[in-house]
Amino acid sequence: MTPREGETETTGKMYSILILNPKGGAGKSTLASNLAGFLACWGVRVTMADFDAQATSLDWLAARPASCPAITGVAIQGNVLALRQPTDYLILDVPSGHYGEDLLPWIRQADRILVPVVPSPHDIRAARRFLDWLATEERVEQRYKSIAIVANRVRENSRSFKLLKAFLGSAHLPCIGILRDTQNYVLAAQHGLSIFELPNSRVRRDLQQWQHIVRWLCVDASMYPDVPVKPEQSVYEAIYNITAR
Ligand SMILES: Nc1ncnc2c1ncn2[C@@H]1O[C@H](COP(=O)(O)OP(=O)(O)OP(=O)(O)O)[C@@H](O)[C@H]1O
Ligand SMILES: [Mg+2]
Numbered sequence: 001m002t003p004r005e006g007e008t009e010t011t012g013k014m015y016s017i018l019i020l021n022p023k024g025g026a027g028k029s030t031l032a033s034n035l036a037g038f039l040a041c042w043g044v045r046v047t048m049a050d051f052d053a054q055a056t057s058l059d060w061l062a063a064r065p066a067s068c069p070a071i072t073g074v075a076i077q078g079n080v081l082a083l084r085q086p087t088d089y090l091i092l093d094v095p096s097g098h099y100g101e102d103l104l105p106w107i108r109q110a111d112r113i114l115v116p117v118v119p120s121p122h123d124i125r126a127a128r129r130f131l132d133w134l135a136t137e138e139r140v141e142q143r144y145k146s147i148a149i150v151a152n153r154v155r156e157n158s159r160s161f162k163l164l165k166a167f168l169g170s171a172h173l174p175c176i177g178i179l180r181d182t183q184n185y186v187l188a189a190q191h192g193l194s195i196f197e198l199p200n201s202r203v204r205r206d207l208q209q210w211q212h213i214v215r216w217l218c219v220d221a222s223m224y225p226d227v228p229v230k231p232e233q234s235v236y237e238a239i240y241n242i243t244a245r
Contacts, residue, residue: 016090017217018110020103023126024096027116027152029056030185032093035114037194038214039089040069041242047072047087051106052095064192081109100133107140112217113147115173119154119164128167135172148174148216153181177213182206200240211236 017035019028032048036057039046048071050057061073072085083090094106107113117127127149134140134147149171154161168175179185184203188195195203195210 014087014090015111016092016109018092018094018106018113019116020094020106020110020113021115021117021127022096022099022103022130023118023123026096026118026123026127027150027179028096029060029093030189031114031116031150031152031179032057032091033060033189034185034194034196034210035213035217036071036089036091037068037188038196038210038239039091040071041194041196043069043242044088045072045086046089046091047074047083047085048091048093049074049076049081050093051076052093054095057091057093060189060192062192063190068193068197099130100137104139107143110143111146113143114150114176114213115147116150116152117164117167118152119158119160121160121163124163124167128171131171131173144173148176150177150179150213151175152179154178155181176216177209179209180205196239196242207239208236211239214239 019032019035021028029052036046036048048057048061050073055075058073058075061071064071072087074081074083081090092106092110115127115130117123131149134144140147149168151161151164151168154164182205184195184198184206187193188198195206200207
C-alpha cells in the first residue's frame, strides 16, 4: 500500500496481508494477532491496522507485555489508512458483515489475502458463497493467486472436519494451513501474546501447523527477500528458533 501525501515513507517495500471472511468468528483477529506476533518475533517491523469497531486487535495490543517485540497498532474508521510510522508488514484486521463492493477497498490494498474458515456447516456454506463471489468478481481476478484459505479451529476426526475437507477439495483456492482448535490461542489472546511467545513445549504442534502459512507468506522471495531461513534449515526450524523456549 502506498502512503499518501504527508505520511511516512517506508524505507523498503511494505507488504500488506489482509485477513478476510465476511462471516463472524472465523478467526480473522486470531490469525491477525498471531501473524503479527510471529513477524515481530522474527524481527521485522509490523503494524496492525484494525478496521473493526470492536477493536479486537487493538485490545490485544493493549494487553501485550512491554517486554515482547513491539507491534504498532492503528485504529481505522472507514477504509482509509494513514500510516505514521514506517513498517515492513501491515496486517489488516477487518470486521465481518461486509460483502461484495464493500470489500473491494480492502482487497485492493492487500498483497496477500488469508481467508480463515471454521469447519461448521453454517461457516462452510457462507465461505462457499464468499469464494464464489471472489472467483467471479473480475476486479479481484488479478489478485487471485495471492489468496488462500486457512482452515481454523479444526478437530481431527470430527464430522465437521470431514465436511470442511470436502469443501476444500472443491474450492478454487488453495488451503495453505490447518490450525487446530486449541486453548493455546485463547491463552495467548488473553495475555496479548501470540502462540510464538508461549513456551515451545506447549505449542510444538501449533508451530508445525504454522510453518505452511509462513512458507506461503514469507519464503516466497518476492514477499520478503531477507527472511532469515538458512538454506539447510526448514521453515519449522526457523520458526522454532525465534520463539520462546
Ligand atoms: N484455532 C483456535 N482454537 C481455539 N479458539 C480459537 C481459534 N481461533 C479462534 N478462536 C476463538 O474463536 C473466537 C473467534 O475468533 P476471532 O475473534 O479471531 O474471530 P473473528 O473472525 O475475528 O471474529 P469477528 O468476525 O467477530 O471479528 C475467539 O474467541 C477466539 O479466541
Ligand atoms: Mg475480529
